[in-house]
Amino acid sequence: xxxxxxxxxxxxxxxxxxxxxxxxxxxxxxxxxxxxxxxxxxxxxxxxxxxxxxxxxxxxxxxxxxxxxxxxxxxxxxxxxxxxxxxxxxxxxxxxxxxxxxxxxxxxxxxxxxxxxxxxxxxxxxxxxxxxxxxxxxxxxxxxxxxxxxxxxxxxxxxxxxxxxxxxxxxxxxxxxxxxxxxxxxxxxxxxxxxxxxxxxxxxxxxxxxxxxxxxxxxxxxxxxxxxxxxxxxxxxxxxxxxxxxxxxxxxxxxxxxxxxxxxxxxxxxxxxxxxxxxxxxxxxxxxxxxxxxxxxxxxxxxxxxxxxxxxxxxxxxxxxxxxxxxxxxxxxxxxxxxxxxxxxxxxxxxxxxxxxxxxxxxxxxxxxxxxxxxxxxxxxxxxxxxxxxxxxxxxxxxxxxxxxxxxxxxxxxxxxxxxxxxxxxxxxxxxxxxxxxxxxxxxxxxxxxxxxxxxxxxxxxxxxxxxxxxxxxxxxxxxxxxxxxxxxxxxxxxx
Numbered sequence: 001x002x003x004x005x006x007x008x009x010x011x012x013x014x015x016x017x018x019x020x021x022x023x024x025x026x027x028x029x030x031x032x033x034x035x036x037x038x039x040x041x042x043x044x045x046x047x048x049x050x051x052x053x054x055x056x057x058x059x060x061x062x063x064x065x066x067x068x069x070x071x072x073x074x075x076x077x078x079x080x081x082x083x084x085x086x087x088x089x090x091x092x093x094x095x096x097x098x099x100x101x102x103x104x105x106x107x108x109x110x111x112x113x114x115x116x117x118x119x120x121x122x123x124x125x126x127x128x129x130x131x132x133x134x135x136x137x138x139x140x141x142x143x144x145x146x147x148x149x150x151x152x153x154x155x156x157x158x159x160x161x162x163x164x165x166x167x168x169x170x171x172x173x174x175x176x177x178x179x180x181x182x183x184x185x186x187x188x189x190x191x192x193x194x195x196x197x198x199x200x201x202x203x204x205x206x207x208x209x210x211x212x213x214x215x216x217x218x219x220x221x222x223x224x225x226x227x228x229x230x231x232x233x234x235x236x237x238x239x240x241x242x243x244x245x246x247x248x249x250x251x252x253x254x255x256x257x258x259x260x261x262x263x264x265x266x267x268x269x270x271x272x273x274x275x276x277x278x279x280x281x282x283x284x285x286x287x288x289x290x291x292x293x294x295x296x297x298x299x300x301x302x303x304x305x306x307x308x309x310x311x312x313x314x315x316x317x318x319x320x321x322x323x324x325x326x327x328x329x330x331x332x333x334x335x336x337x338x339x340x341x342x343x344x345x346x347x348x349x350x351x352x353x354x355x356x357x358x359x360x361x362x363x364x365x366x367x368x369x370x371x372x373x374x375x376x377x378x379x380x381x382x383x384x385x386x387x388x389x390x391x392x393x394x395x396x397x398x399x400x401x402x403x404x405x406x407x408x409x410x411x412x413x414x415x416x417x418x419x420x421x422x423x424x425x426x427x428x429x430x431x432x433x434x435x436x437x438x439x440x441x442x443x444x445x446x447x448x449x450x451x452x453x454x455x456x457x458x459x460x461x462x463x464x465x466x467x468x469x470x471x472x473x474x475x476x477x478x479x480x481x482x483x484x485x486x487x488x489x490x491x492x493x494x495x496x
Contacts, residue, residue, distance in 0.1 A: 044125050047124055048488070050487040051486055066109070080135075083110075085123065095332055144332060144333055146334035154166040167303075177458035178288065180462045184211065185250075246273070247269065250269050274288055292416070297436065298314050301454060304354065333357065345376060363456060365454055370444075384440045402418075403416050412464065414456065420450075
């Protein structure tokens, strides 16, 4: 028997599905429904996305500008569009969003996520109706959020389904890990079924379904299994219910939060992300979100300050005279921008624009900084990551700094890294290894710009890494992928 909440949830999902079919039917060419007015003026932009690396890449952000798209098709419009892969009539929709990042009232970027196999080339089509007048905005399976919470003494907050950040008035960032929700365990005998390749994949067995059913989880018939790490980690995606369950093979014994060791015999543990949960931070006694760096001091986890080279000291951002705007609060990307119109440096005003991006299904943030007029000779930008006092490493050639250890509670594993673009010089400040911060000094380019990424992998979350070796491998793959973006090629129009 369904509870009242379950019935309401079911109704909402069915209504949403129906609305999507009506709105996007003509764009996807998968149903007889048409756009309001019955017009069939559907246009298409085709492109290929090539992974040149011999490693698989998951949830890769692809960003296309309005200029790029209109250069291909001058009538391109963000009013009604859809991004799909595959060939008609078996096209599959990819969640996508269009954002207005220059704040001029018109959308200027299209963003979506793709999975790419080793050296795979994937064809993608952007379908749109240039005659459609209304603007359609749909958040499907929302995985990011950006908001302003004055109660948290922060200028803004942002999150993906994997991690959250508070942006502090002094320029520091505080990272929060999200505790996974644990459902149940099952025998390792199901590992063979989970490890089937996509070519040998059979429908979910009744026995495996029964484990979910007996734990009050009803799976739809549209279930997809993804292998994150063979013989160790998998994702069960319920496409119809828009839910994802993570399965991890435990070690023979594990230590609980209370320090008690228990025997697991390598069983399979089914867990789920707690999802978007910024509101939990409003409760000072929350146990769902765990701070991954100190709440005090400058920089924190990837924040910024001004670096005075002569005095060898950091200067915080001014707490007054600046403003924040949410440029995007979408299903797969959220963007927060902070602007200091007149930053007084050596008696001269400088305009600072700090823009931070976060993407769904990704544990990192990307920070873009622009200083009009650039910086005086004696100054630079300081950033950095927490010193976890485990194993700290720097690779100046590849442009990264990392730290491995445990979270501030000393319970779960934690790895944090900062990656700057290739060729960007990472300078240190000769600080002691005992300090709480591993600072990095970066110089903007001649246009006053710089950008970098920061990520945190927390053992208490669904994407946790258990060993320093595994973290180092993840950092290497992430750095290689960042420095080798996919190749995008627009294709000629198909003959009608």
